[in-house]
Amino acid sequence: MMGRPPNLFCFQSIDKDLAPNLRKYVLEQQNEALKRHEVFRVAVSGGSLPATLATALLAPSSGAEDDKVEFPKWEIFYADERCVPLDHDDSNHKLVKENLLDKIPADMGQPKVYPIDEAHLDDVQEMADQYEKTLVSIFAARDSVKLPLFDLILLGCGPDGHTCSLFPDHPLLRESDAWVLSISDSPKPPPKRITLSLPVVVHGVKIAFVATGGGKASVLKKIFETEEGSKLPCGLVNAGGGEKVSWFCDAPALEGVNFPRRGSVI
Numbered sequence: 633m634m635g636r637p638p639n640l641f642c643f644q645s646i647d648k649d650l651a652p653n654l655r656k657y658v659l660e661q662q663n664e665a666l667k668r669h670e671v672f673r674v675a676v677s678g679g680s681l682p683a684t685l686a687t688a689l690l691a692p693s694s695g696a697e698d699d700k701v702e703f704p705k706w707e708i709f710y711a712d713e714r715c716v717p718l719d720h721d722d723s724n725h726k727l728v729k730e731n732l733l734d735k736i737p738a739d740m741g742q743p744k745v746y747p748i749d750e751a752h753l754d755d756v757q758e759m760a761d762q763y764e765k766t767l768v769s770i771f772a773a774r775d776s777v778k779l780p781l782f783d784l785i786l787l788g789c790g791p792d793g794h795t796c797s798l799f800p801d802h803p804l805l806r807e808s809d810a811w812v813l814s815i816s817d818s819p820k821p822p823p824k825r826i827t828l829s830l831p832v833v834v835h836g837v838k839i840a841f842v843a844t845g846g847g848k849a850s851v852l853k854k855i856f857e858t859e860e861g862s863k864l865p866c867g868l869v870n871a872g873g874g875e876k877v878s879w880f881c882d883a884p885a886l887e888g889v890n891f892p893r894r895g896s897v898i
């Protein structure tokens with residue numbers, strides 16, 4: 633691992649301490665981003681992340697100035713998305729909508745959300761190109777900005793070490809030009825997806841993984857302890873992002889993982 637290592641947090645319980653710490657961390661990134669440019673641009677993943685994120689963000693505020701979720705100032709993008717209709721059970725947007733967006737109390741206001749354009753479901757490359765154009769329109773022209781700069785990228789870690797729709801040993805890991813990539817042979821169904829590229833992910837101001845449950849323990853051991861694991865997509869994010877990367881894990885996910893833990897965020 634080059635430079636400073638990622639921050640690894642281990643919590644006993646998702647509800648009691650992981651979610652409150654994740655909330656504190658996300659709101660720190662929100663508040664910093666709002667100071668910088670009055671908007672909070674965040675890329676979210678699907679899988680198990682949206683449920684934990686919703687637990688964190690929908691909890692009642694302490695009332696402290698820095699503990700306010702300013703949803704109307706959020707712009708939500710997808711770190712990856714499956715090429716299925718937005719109301720399909722495989723859709724990451726559907727997961728985020730049902731777990732989080734639909735449950736935001738009316739008086740808090742809604743974020744601006746950028747889902748995929750269903751008009752391109754038949755053409756996964758066109759879907760990726762169109763999503764990239766959306767990013768270009770938000771983050772400024774590609775000519776003037778080499779990579780889009782998300783304030784926060786929220787990631788999951790698959791049991792095989794994949795993150796976004798970047799899978800182990802897949803040629804997409806070597807893509808260094810496009811911001812958004814298409815994949816038609818995802819080893820995890822559904823096969824057609826779009827994903828942020830690795831350079832875009834590691835460019836994020838902050839990058840956070842949420843990995844919970846004993847099913848993640850063996851891949852986390854590999855990622856944090858072995859050379860082989862450092863080449864898995866999650867390991868490559870650790871290597872590229874270094875100290876910008878934080879892992880929010882529960883104790884079962886880190887069972888047997890020998891890597892220094894940080895104290896809590898709170």
Ligand SMILES: O=C1O[C@H](COP(=O)(O)O)[C@@H](O)[C@H](O)[C@H]1O
Nearest residue numbers: 677678679680681788789790796
């Ligand atoms: O297929 C996907 O899987 C990963 C990991 O999901 P998890 O359920 O193991 O947390 C997810 O981050 C990604 O967005 C999704 O498309």
